[in-house]
Amino acid sequence: MTASLISIDETFDADVQDYIDLLKPRVMSLVVFTGLCGLLMAPGSIHPVLAFSAILSIAVGAGAAGCLNMWWDRDIDALMTRTQKRPLPAGRIDPDSALAFGVILSMVSVMTMGVAIHWLAAGLLAITILFYIFIYTMWLKRWTPQNIVIGGAAGALPPVIGWSAVTGTVPLEAWILFGIIFLWTPPHFWALSLYRHDDYARAKVPMLPVTAGIEATKRQIVLYTVLLILLTLVPTVIGMATWVYGGFASGLGAGFLSLAWRVKLQDAVQPAMQLFAYSIIYLFALFLMMTLDRIFL
């Protein structure tokens, strides 16, 4: 009797690590980094405790959104080799616990942002979470091949939130940062979906390679890459960053485009995997350079 009472909540055998995995830590790291860059690039100053609270709120909010995304997608995650070891499809956490975890963390992150910073930043964070869950996860993802294009808006908002935390406004510069991540998202995810094509097809997720074919996807990757590179040069043109950043952005962009072009020309999966890996380093490096440029030059 006693033994069964004690083990009642151990049925799913969830460890701390499983709850950390629910927060999609690798996605969170990119979100935190771009949010921090937005905060550092904004003119003006912010108390370190408040800056920390803002970044923490963004991190927890992004994690909560990731958690709720996994809660909703647990059926298709079980069908894809890339995702079937996640805590929910693997049966280590029960769905209700994950739902509660995600909802509570979402509310805590928005409230903390509102109390520590202001309700503009909190509102933007709430929109980010709600957009990711209701628009992207529940509506677009299983319905249209434009899922990640439109859904990318959620992932692109963190630097805008970071910027607004300092200034209390959302000027053009912040929206340029938004636009860079927005245009970066399609080539990033389509590169992944090129070599995870079978996974998405099995789960019936209408990713572009599944619905429009491999060749059309490759053309779209090149198109978005060109648009992305052009937008990354705008900060230099409008005086938001110096030519030093402009030089780095051009070099990084040339690397991105040459890889995208290799993806287009070759049938092997290798270039697509390389493009996916490069795109992550690219975004980190680009934001790092722009931030250093604005702080020191």
Added chain:
Amino acid sequence: MKQKLTPKLTRRNKALLYVLGGFVILLYLISFVRMGQW
């Protein structure tokens, strides 16, 4: 024979306590800053 009824704190609950403790401290710090005392 006497049986121990309360289980030892699990790793998960211990982590939860640390997180909640840290959050309370953060709220204190935020309130100090917002009140202009720091």
